Every structure is written in structure tokens, then in C-alpha cells.
Amino acid sequence: xxxxxxxxxxxxxxxxxxxxxxxxxxxxxxxxxxxxxxxxxxxxxxxxxxxxxxxxxxxxxxxxxxxxxxxxxxxxxxxxxxxxxxxxxxxxxxxxxxxxxxxxxxxxxxxxxxxxxxxxxxxxxxxxxxxxxxxxxxxxxxxxxxxxxxxxxxxxxxxxxxxxxxxxxxxxxxxxxxxxxxxxxxxxxxxxxxxxxxxxxxxxxxxxxxxxxxxxxxxxxxxxxxxxxxxxxxxxxxxxxxxxxxxxxxxxxxxxxxxxxxxxxxxxxxxxxxxxxxxxxxxxxxxxxxxxxxxxxxxxxxxxxxxxxxxxxxxxxxxxxxxxxxxxxxxxxxxxxxxxxxxxxxxxxxxxxxxxxxxxxxxxxxxxxxxxxxxxxxxxxxxxxxxxxxxxxxxxxxxxxxxxxxxxxxxxx
Numbered sequence: 001x002x003x004x005x006x007x008x009x010x011x012x013x014x015x016x017x018x019x020x021x022x023x024x025x026x027x028x029x030x031x032x033x034x035x036x037x038x039x040x041x042x043x044x045x046x047x048x049x050x051x052x053x054x055x056x057x058x059x060x061x062x063x064x065x066x067x068x069x070x071x072x073x074x075x076x077x078x079x080x081x082x083x084x085x086x087x088x089x090x091x092x093x094x095x096x097x098x099x100x101x102x103x104x105x106x107x108x109x110x111x112x113x114x115x116x117x118x119x120x121x122x123x124x125x126x127x128x129x130x131x132x133x134x135x136x137x138x139x140x141x142x143x144x145x146x147x148x149x150x151x152x153x154x155x156x157x158x159x160x161x162x163x164x165x166x167x168x169x170x171x172x173x174x175x176x177x178x179x180x181x182x183x184x185x186x187x188x189x190x191x192x193x194x195x196x197x198x199x200x201x202x203x204x205x206x207x208x209x210x211x212x213x214x215x216x217x218x219x220x221x222x223x224x225x226x227x228x229x230x231x232x233x234x235x236x237x238x239x240x241x242x243x244x245x246x247x248x249x250x251x252x253x254x255x256x257x258x259x260x261x262x263x264x265x266x267x268x269x270x271x272x273x274x275x276x277x278x279x280x281x282x283x284x285x286x287x288x289x290x291x292x293x294x295x296x297x298x299x300x301x302x303x304x305x306x307x308x309x310x311x312x313x314x315x316x317x318x319x320x321x322x323x324x325x326x327x328x329x330x331x332x333x334x335x336x337x338x339x340x341x342x343x344x345x346x347x348x349x350x351x352x353x354x355x356x357x358x359x360x361x362x363x364x365x366x367x368x369x370x371x372x373x374x375x376x377x378x379x380x381x382x383x384x385x386x387x388x389x390x391x392x393x394x395x396x397x398x399x400x401x402x403x404x405x406x407x408x409x410x411x412x413x
Contacts, residue, residue: 225340
């Protein structure tokens with residue numbers, strides 16, 4: 001396949017700041033999230049003898065050339081709702097298409113569904129350019145509003161000219177089946193494991209090790225359940241429990257949620273660190289008693305890296321009953337689950353995990369079983385290389401043998 005990749009002109013449309021990531025990697029700074037540099041390395045390998053355009057959807061504006069990469073950043077993501085959202089999405093779509101037309105790609109990867117796929121997908125397909133939708137997103141199908149929202153994207157994804165639709169892990173893939181995407185083309189993927197639970201010692205409660213330490217990593221927002229975590233810590237401290245929580249991550253709501261903790265008298269018990277390198281995240285997680293993942297149902301989770309990392313560090317996970325989580329996790333096996341949006345239930349789940357040394361030790365011990373239960377057979381690098389190679393010789397991608405059509409899941413219609 002290496003000979004065939006020489007002339008590749010790969011375009012990627014995604015969230016995140018690729019320029020900042022390239023700078024950090026060049027300066028040997030720690031990566032911000034799990035497998036970040038490994039993912040970039042796969043792209044480097046694919047375009048080693050070609051060119052790559054990366055359009056970043058929500059950064060400060062920039063347009064730079066770095067070797068064989070052209071990096072474009074901007075505020076493309078619509079900020080409004082309703083009709084104004086649609087107008088802004090169309091305007092952003094026109095701007096992105098102009099960049100694509102100027103670049104003249106041989107292959108396009110779209111890493112965001114919704115308006116991005118709607119605005120870009122049709123243009124790419126109309127020019128018979130191979131298109132890989134590569135998501136880490138849950139598709140909601142609760143009612144008419146969701147079906148209307150999904151309609152155009154699903155129609156595009158089912159176009160015969162798209163051979164593979166990839167999403168992160170099985171729950172997000174199953175959500176696409178329920179939204180109407182053909183199972184035969186849906187392939188779950190994951191990143192190559194950077195660690196395994198066996199590499200970390202099982203954890204045990206030490207009677208003198210106080211306060212109990214909770215750890216959260218991810219976007220700091222209400223939809224991610226951070227406000228519920230604040231209230232849960234308030235409940236626990238009110239009951240006399242010696243407990244603290246560290247919050248790693250950023251977002252527009254971080255300042256408000258930090259103030260909420262302050263107003264509840266939790267300024268010392270809860271520390272908001274902001275964006276934190278992955279190396280430090282793992283260090284804090286290893287020092288914690290519990291990793292908390294309190295996502296509300298409305299947040300479009302895939303299966304977040306923090307769950308993998310909790311299991312890999314043998315740190316039991318306290319997670320909500322988000323639809324993505326309940327499909328792959330089992331209460332009592334490496335984790336305890338609670339009803340989302342219920343801070344008191346979250347507090348009780350924390351208490352239950354920490355109330356008895358044997359219970360806690362069993363949760364830590366079973367993180368290996370839980371970790372093994374969320375693995376998938378296709379890695380990010382295998383997916384991209386197989387898809388590109390297949391397009392050059394006009395054959396079906398080999399990864400389709402792992403599609404949901406070939407390997408149906410419980411709950412598929």
C-alpha cells in the first residue's frame with residue numbers, strides 16, 4: 001500500500017486544534033488526551049509522500065503550512081440555535097468547501113456528524129472523492145426532533161459511495177443502527193491500548209488514607225454531570241465524610257461550576273485544574289480512590305477515554321446510567337452505576353464503593369474484566385490504512401468483516 005499512498009491528498013475536518021497539537025508534540029510536551037500523538041502518527045504515515053489539509057472547526061483563525069500539512073483553523077462551529085444555526089452552518093459549509101476545492105483532495109475524512117457531515121458530505125460525494133465518516137458520537141433517537149435532526153446525515157451515510165462508517169466502540173455504533181444507518185457498513189474502532197490493567201497493582205482501602213479522593217477528567221459542563229458531582233460532594237461532606245475531588249478539563253462552564261463549588265463551601269474540597277496533560281491525568285487517577293464519570297443522557301458520549309484509563313489504573317469507576325455506558329459496563333464489575341442527573345444517587349454510589357474494604361478491593365480487582373469487555377477488534381490505524389488502501393484498488397475495505405452487519409449486537413433491529 002505504501003507505493004499507492006505517494007500521491008494521496010488527504011483532507012480532514014475535525015474539532016480540536018491540530019496546530020497546537022503539532023507544536024506540543026514537537027516540543028516533547030505531554031499529550032492532552034489518550035493516544036493523541038499515536039493518532040497523529042498514523043496520519044503522518046499516510047501522507048508521508050503526499051499532502052494533508054486539516055480544517056479545525058473551533059479554534060482561533062489561522063492558515064499555516066507545516067511541511068506537507070496545511071492547517072486551517074477558525075470559528076466554523078455555529079454558536080446560535082434554530083434558523084440562525086442553519087444559516088451559520090451553511091455559511092461555514094461554504095467556507096470549508098472553498099478550502100477543499102482549492103486543495104483538491106483525493107480522500108476526505110469527516111470526524112464530526114451533524115451539520116459538518118450535512119454541509120460537506122454532499123460536495124465530496126458529488127465529486128466521487130472517497131469519504132470516511134470517522135466519529136466518536138452517540139446518535140439520539142428519542143423522538144421526532146431527533147429523527148428530523150438525523151435524517152439528512154443518515155441519508156448521506158447510507159449513500160452507496162460511502163463504503164465504511166466508523167464510530168468509537170459498539171454503543172455509538174449501535175446508536176447509528178437505531179438512527180437508520182445500514183449495519184453492514186458500520187465498523188466500531190478504538191485506539192491501540194497504551195496500557196493494560198495488569199500493568200498496575202490492584203487497589204485496596206487503607207484505613208489511614210484520608211480524605212477519600214474522587215477524580216474527574218473531561219469537558220467541564222453541566223451535561224457532563226460536573227454540577228451533579230459538586231452537589232454529590234456537598235451531600236457527602238454534609239454527612240461527615242472526609243472527601244475531596246479533583247477536576248481536570250476545561251470548557252466555557254468551568255468558571256461557573258468552580259464558583260458553584262465555592263458558594264457551597266467546597267473551595268478546599270474541590271480543585272478545578274483546567275486543561276491537564278494526559279500524563280498528569282493518569283498520575284492523579286492513580287492517586288485517587290475513585291474515577292467519576294457522571295455524564296447526563298443528553299451528552300452525546302461515545303465511550304470516553306477516562307473509563308479506559310480508570311480500568312487501566314485499577315481505579316474503580318463511578319458512572320451514570322448513560323445509554324452508552326449501560327451497553328458495555330456491568331454494575332459491580334469494575335464500576336458502580338447510578339441514575340444520571342441524581343446527585344444523591346451519585347453520592348450513595350460513592351459511599352457504597354468506599355464503605356467496605358472488601359467491596360472496594362473486589363471493584364478494583366474486576367477492572368481487568370471490565371476493561372476486556374470494552375475492547376473492539378479494529379484499531380484506528382488499521383481502519384485508516386485499510387480504507388485508504390481499498391480505495392486505491394477499488395475493493396471493499398477488509399475491516400467490513402467486523403461491521404455490525406457481519407457481527408450483530410443484542411438490541412439491533
